[in-house]
Amino acid sequence: GVTAPVQYGTNFRALALYLFHQQLLPFDRLRQTCLDLFGQPLSLGTLTQINRDAYDDLAEAESAVIRGITQSPVVHVDESGLRVAGRLHWLHVACTPELTFYGVHANRGTEAMDALGVLPHCRQWLVHDHWKPYYKYEALHALCNQHLLRELKFLCEEQHEVWAGELSRFLLDCKADPNTSAGLNEAQFGRAHARYRAIVRQGRRAHPRRKAGSKRAAQDKATNLLDRLEDYDLCVLAFLIDPCVPFTNNAGEQAIRMNKVKQKISGCFRTLRGAHIFARVRGYLATCRKQGHNLWEACRRLAMGEPFMPSAPAGGP
Numbered sequence: 001g002v003t004a005p006v007q008y009g010t011n012f013r014a015l016a017l018y019l020f021h022q023q024l025l026p027f028d029r030l031r032q033t034c035l036d037l038f039g040q041p042l043s044l045g046t047l048t049q050i051n052r053d054a055y056d057d058l059a060e061a062e063s064a065v066i067r068g069i070t071q072s073p074v075v076h077v078d079e080s081g082l083r084v085a086g087r088l089h090w091l092h093v094a095c096t097p098e099l100t101f102y103g104v105h106a107n108r109g110t111e112a113m114d115a116l117g118v119l120p121h122c123r124q125w126l127v128h129d130h131w132k133p134y135y136k137y138e139a140l141h142a143l144c145n146q147h148l149l150r151e152l153k154f155l156c157e158e159q160h161e162v163w164a165g166e167l168s169r170f171l172l173d174c175k176a177d178p179n180t181s182a183g184l185n186e187a188q189f190g191r192a193h194a195r196y197r198a199i200v201r202q203g204r205r206a207h208p209r210r211k212a213g214s215k216r217a218a219q220d221k222a223t224n225l226l227d228r229l230e231d232y233d234l235c236v237l238a239f240l241i242d243p244c245v246p247f248t249n250n251a252g253e254q255a256i257r258m259n260k261v262k263q264k265i266s267g268c269f270r271t272l273r274g275a276h277i278f279a280r281v282r283g284y285l286a287t288c289r290k291q292g293h294n295l296w297e298a299c300r301r302l303a304m305g306e307p308f309m310p311s312a313p314a315g316g317p
Helices: 010-022 027-038 044-057 059-070 110-116 132-136 145-158 162-176 178-182 186-206 221-231 250-266 272-290 295-303
Strands: 074-084 087-095 100-105 125-128 140-143
Touching: 010 027, 010 044, 010 272, 010 295, 027 044, 044 059, 044 272, 044 295, 059 100, 059 272, 074 250, 074 272, 087 110, 087 250, 087 272, 100 110, 100 250, 100 272, 110 132, 125 250, 140 145, 145 162, 145 221, 162 178, 162 186, 186 221, 250 272, 272 295
Parallel strands: 074 125, 125 140
Antiparallel strands: 074 087, 087 100
């Protein structure tokens, strides 16, 4: 298959993909690595073409990932800022235990989520951190209780709110209760819900809800949190309603984290096209890792134009 004096074969292209997208080497370090190992510096044009070919070859696999996510009983979602061409963009993630999708968009809210084409088709549980645009979608909503625990800890330790400490203990006790993983019956959930509401009422005595029509003024942290705890009580307690709902959104947050590392190492993406390529390839590699594939072999298959196709999600309809 060698048809030129200098030609980059499958293994070399796979190595470039692996080092750039999985080990997060910036271009200059990748170029130096190739020079040290092979005596041949890698040009930016070559790396760009390798990435473009990978992006094109992953179109079908990404579509399969999106279909699988929309059929999953629980989907973790999150978003984080990303610098592209010197401007703020947003990296969006939707993932399950078997699948990961990344998308980049100039907007953070529903315009971006609609354009990426995942959340509008999700009809089961969405686990998130109470970013309001998520509630636009006709899904069941579950809140990340790790976020709540951090807010409650601040109120308890810094502002000496007794109710906040009680609610933290209640949530952690519910998480540790073996009945939770098996699924609560209606009577058990009713008792847990009543206890939750009783603790929230304790907080309301010191932080009453603002009356409708009153002047809008900045509320303190405790009042804001109590409003959320009252209005979204079933979202907070979703892990008690359905045992398949996790207690936290750690899966979504962890999916975002490594892409933030990429930005810290390499700075911003020079072009939106480059950000889209990186998101698609990273989603492919994350999915391959979850489904038990060796990532070097996944990169070799991708370099050959024959990427692994994701398997169907467990527990999907």
